[in-house]
Amino acid sequence: MGRYVIRRLLQMIPVFIGSTFLIFFMVYALGDPIAALFGDKAPDPATAARIRKDLYLDEPLWKQYLHYMGQILTGDFGTAFNGQKVTELMASAFPVTLRLTLVALLFEVVAGIVLGVFSGLRRGRSVDTTVLLLTLIVVSIPTFVSGYVLQFLIGVKWGVVTPAVSPYAPFDELILPGVVLALTSLAYVTRLTRTTIAENSRADYIRTAVAKGLPRHRVVTRHLLRNSLIPVVTFIGTDVGALMGGAIVTERIFNIHGVGYQLYQGILRQNSPTVVGFVTILVIVFLLANLLVDLLYAVLDPRIRYA
Amino acid sequence: MRGAVRARWAACALSAALVAAVAGCGGGGGDEAGVVRASWGDPQNQLEPANTNEVQGGKVLSMVFRGLKRYDPRTGAAENMLAEKIDSTDQQTFTVTLKDGWTFSNGEKITSRSFVDAWNYAALVDNKQKNASFFEYIDGYDKVHPDDGSPTAKTLSGLTVKDDRTFTAKLRTKFSTWPDTLGYTAYVPLPRAFFDDHEAWLKKPVGNGPYSIESYNRGSSMRLRKWDGYPGEDKARNEGVELRVYTDNNTAYTDLQAGNLDLVDDIPSAQLKNVRKDLGDRYINQPAGIIQTLAFPMYDGKWAGDGMEKVRRGLSMAINREQITDQIYRRTRTPATDWTSPALGDKGGYKGGLCGDACRYDAAAAKRLIEEGGGLPGGRVTLTSNVDTGSHRVWMDAVCNSVNNALGDDKACTVNPIGTFADFRNQLSNQRLTGPFRSGWQMDYPLIQNFLQPLYYTDASSNYGKFSDTQFDKLVDEANAENSQDKANAKFQEAERILAAQMPAIPLWYQNGSAGYSSRISDVTLNPFSVPVYEQITVG
Numbered sequence: 043m044g045r046y047v048i049r050r051l052l053q054m055i056p057v058f059i060g061s062t063f064l065i066f067f068m069v070y071a072l073g074d075p076i077a078a079l080f081g082d083k084a085p086d087p088a089t090a091a092r093i094r095k096d097l098y099l100d101e102p103l104w105k106q107y108l109h110y111m112g113q114i115l116t117g118d119f120g121t122a123f124n125g126q127k128v129t130e131l132m133a134s135a136f137p138v139t140l141r142l143t144l145v146a147l148l149f150e151v152v153a154g155i156v157l158g159v160f161s162g163l164r165r166g167r168s169v170d171t172t173v174l175l176l177t178l179i180v181v182s183i184p185t186f187v188s189g190y191v192l193q194f195l196i197g198v199k200w201g202v203v204t205p206a207v208s209p210y211a212p213f214d215e216l217i218l219p220g221v222v223l224a225l226t227s228l229a230y231v232t233r234l235t236r237t238t239i240a241e242n243s244r245a246d247y248i249r250t251a252v253a254k255g256l257p258r259h260r261v262v263t264r265h266l267l268r269n270s271l272i273p274v275v276t277f278i279g280t281d282v283g284a285l286m287g288g289a290i291v292t293e294r295i296f297n298i299h300g301v302g303y304q305l306y307q308g309i310l311r312q313n314s315p316t317v318v319g320f321v322t323i324l325v326i327v328f329l330l331a332n333l334l335v336d337l338l339y340a341v342l343d344p345r346i347r348y349a
Numbered sequence: 350m351r352g353a354v355r356a357r358w359a360a361c362a363l364s365a366a367l368v369a370a371v372a373g374c375g376g377g378g379g380d381e382a383g384v385v386r387a388s389w390g391d392p393q394n395q396l397e398p399a400n401t402n403e404v405q406g407g408k409v410l411s412m413v414f415r416g417l418k419r420y421d422p423r424t425g426a427a428e429n430m431l432a433e434k435i436d437s438t439d440q441q442t443f444t445v446t447l448k449d450g451w452t453f454s455n456g457e458k459i460t461s462r463s464f465v466d467a468w469n470y471a472a473l474v475d476n477k478q479k480n481a482s483f484f485e486y487i488d489g490y491d492k493v494h495p496d497d498g499s500p501t502a503k504t505l506s507g508l509t510v511k512d513d514r515t516f517t518a519k520l521r522t523k524f525s526t527w528p529d530t531l532g533y534t535a536y537v538p539l540p541r542a543f544f545d546d547h548e549a550w551l552k553k554p555v556g557n558g559p560y561s562i563e564s565y566n567r568g569s570s571m572r573l574r575k576w577d578g579y580p581g582e583d584k585a586r587n588e589g590v591e592l593r594v595y596t597d598n599n600t601a602y603t604d605l606q607a608g609n610l611d612l613v614d615d616i617p618s619a620q621l622k623n624v625r626k627d628l629g630d631r632y633i634n635q636p637a638g639i640i641q642t643l644a645f646p647m648y649d650g651k652w653a654g655d656g657m658e659k660v661r662r663g664l665s666m667a668i669n670r671e672q673i674t675d676q677i678y679r680r681t682r683t684p685a686t687d688w689t690s691p692a693l694g695d696k697g698g699y700k701g702g703l704c705g706d707a708c709r710y711d712a713a714a715a716k717r718l719i720e721e722g723g724g725l726p727g728g729r730v731t732l733t734s735n736v737d738t739g740s741h742r743v744w745m746d747a748v749c750n751s752v753n754n755a756l757g758d759d760k761a762c763t764v765n766p767i768g769t770f771a772d773f774r775n776q777l778s779n780q781r782l783t784g785p786f787r788s789g790w791q792m793d794y795p796l797i798q799n800f801l802q803p804l805y806y807t808d809a810s811s812n813y814g815k816f817s818d819t820q821f822d823k824l825v826d827e828a829n830a831e832n833s834q835d836k837a838n839a840k841f842q843e844a845e846r847i848l849a850a851q852m853p854a855i856p857l858w859y860q861n862g863s864a865g866y867s868s869r870i871s872d873v874t875l876n877p878f879s880v881p882v883y884e885q886i887t888v889g
Contacts, residue, residue, distance in 0.1 A: 073772030077771060078771035205607045295600060
């Protein structure tokens with residue numbers, strides 16, 4: 043187990059280097075960020091040259107990358123154009139997005155699994171068909187549509203919540219954005235749970251458990267659910283990263299100043315330190331979530347062993 | 350059966366929990382009486398006056414600072430603010446006399462030093478101020494801001510402090526309307542605190558305007574409080590302003606509708622068709638000092654040759670500006686009839702119609718002119734712009750359609766969309782474009798000079814198309830040497846007639862400022878820079 047974890051952690055290094063380089067390259071290819079800083083006016087060459095030198099932009103790309111990686115190893119993520127340290131931006135943005143992700147994840151897990159179990163146990167009946175139909179609709183609506191519609195209905199028309207989240211972004215204000223963010227994943231979790239439950243409910247060990255006269259809730263929670271959750275856990279694990287990254291749209295709609303907001307600003311202003319720094323952290327989150335999922339397998343199914 | 354009951358119970362519990370939680374977060378935050386809640390965008394740079402060249406940062410500076418002059422929020426005319434008088438006998442050396450009794454909001458007295466130090470700081474290349482070039486007219490600029498290498502002087506030789514209330518500025522050339530440029534934010538005075546503890550000042554800038562900054566939470570909000578000790582005439586008529594950063598103007602508009610925001614100064618284009626119904630007369634749509642043009646790459650031989658001015662004029666006549674501004678922009682743009690902006694007013698040098706027939710849609714004449722001029726180079730024309738903002742893609746398509754219809758050739762005009770502004774900028778600066786490209790201009794100060802000289806004077810800083818005409822240059826020089834603004838304006842307008850004949854850039858439309866506000870506030874106006882006049886807003 044310990045060796046497995048170490049091996050997985052070591053594997054992360056090349057992935058990390060490769061992905062940061064790709065992002066670095068892509069941001070670089072977008073054009074000259076300094077020229078854009080001057081708006082409609084032509085940049086004043088002397089000032090532009092100074093800024094470029096300060097930000098290390100006058101060097102070839104590979105040198106910039108090495109310089110940047112050297113900085114990152116010492117915990118310095120560089121400075122955004124408005125003079126703020128990127129680490130400072132991260133410290134303000136990540137907690138907010140983390141809260142949003144938690145709300146979304148909680149909703150996704152609880153509602154998704156509950157709905158999935160109930161429709162899976164009633165395969166082909168009206169509850170099942172309704173759930174399937176609803177999830178189909180949810181999957182087919184893009185986040186920005188459901189976001190704007192729910193925001194308008196609940197926020198403006200009925201006035202139940204404030205349409206925009208305040209800068210501090212407390213948990214209670216994040217419920218509506220969290221639900222919007224979770225909707226698509228929720229539908230997937232429901233459908234995934236439903237299928238595996240429906241499959242496993244006809245397995246031999248379930249028939250045995252029922253034949254032994256175990257109470258129904260025990261059969262469902264201890265035997266059926268535990269075995270059925272493996273694919274669902276895989277999905278949810280990878281979804282953590284996707285939710286954090288995918289928050290760009292949701293955060294924009296509800297004016298949440300989290301990771302998505304900073305990334306959007308970074309891309310708009312071609313702020314490579316911001317974009318690369320934030321994506322780097324997202325890559326790490328993604329990798330760790332995947333590792334956690336793999337380790338959870340053994341907990342759910344003791345037959346799975348790691349060498 | 351039991352299962353079904355349980356399912357229903359679970360679903361109810363879940364929705365009840367959600368509803369309760371959702372209801373729990375209803376209601377807005379505690380709003381203070383008399384404070385205007387306004388939308389804001391994250392400023393691109395740190396809030397230094399000489400380093401701020403975009404609207405969002407400019408908004409704050411316009412509340413926190415006052416300079417020698419101020420542009421009248423209604424007419425755009427430059428009027429003395431801190432300056433008692435600015436005199437010159439030769440249009441080249443100006444003596445500035447300050448009014449007495451002005452201080453910064455931290456109590457420091459404003460003297461000639463406050464200006465001279467600030468200007469020297471701004472001009473020095475080591476300080477990397479983006480507006481440094483505004484000081485290029487002052488003597489000694491080339492010493493403190495050389496094109497490359499280190500500066501050989503720390504201060505501008507053209508600036509001399511006479512006493513606490515007077516200083517002189519000697520310019521490189523004659524520039525009669527120079528005093529009227531001094532309302533631009535780059536020229537405001539700075540307190541000692543700016544130089545002594547720069548970091549602290551940036552966290553919470555201190556100025557001399559009607560508002561002082563109470564708190565600044567970078568990236569999300571700023572709270573400004575009315576400064577009671579403000580000595581100016583234009584005192585704030587509300588208790589303060591809370592600027593809230595929105596990433597998406599749609600959300601700001603939604604918040605306005607929900608009553609959580611009082612003022613939105615950028616109506617999202619998707620809402621333009623509803624805005625009258627939603628806001629009634631609380632919607633403002635008025636000209637601002639912004640013009641969009643299509644500039645020709647005059648550095649490219651095939652656009653610059655003899656007779657090509659006919660083709661350029663012909664293309665201008667092939668564009669149906671009325672239809673495009675009406676249908677795409679819903680009247681938030683006005684068809685342009687010259688190269689400046691109506692926001693200048695008569696005093697600033699605006700005179701509509703200088704473009705003449707060349708800016709009127711006439712398909713037949715357009716076709717004839719283009720044929721007379723030898724046709725489009727290579728038989729076609731490609732329009733280029735960045736498409737990440739401002740619905741540029743949409744109008745480019747519309748302009749192309751209009752040209753194609755006029756010429757009766759559906760392959761005559763194509764669009765070359767560029768993904769980001771920075772990339773577009775790159776291609777422009779490297780002169781890689783071989784067809785007309787979008788050229789937007791937002792004025793720095795309401796003078797006709799600002800619309801013509803930086804854009805069309807030979808080798809001027811923003812003359813991307815590299816247009817050059819000796820007669821035009823001569824008229825601009827003469828205009829700058831005139832001793833009255835009216836005479837200068839007349840010369841500039843004469844220079845505009847050369848643009849009409851040569852058509853180095855096709856005027857498309859003047860851009861309006863658009864804003865909407867809640868019924869909680871009144872007396873909302875936009876100034877010629879499309880920035881709300883915050884200090885005039887009354888609450889309740």
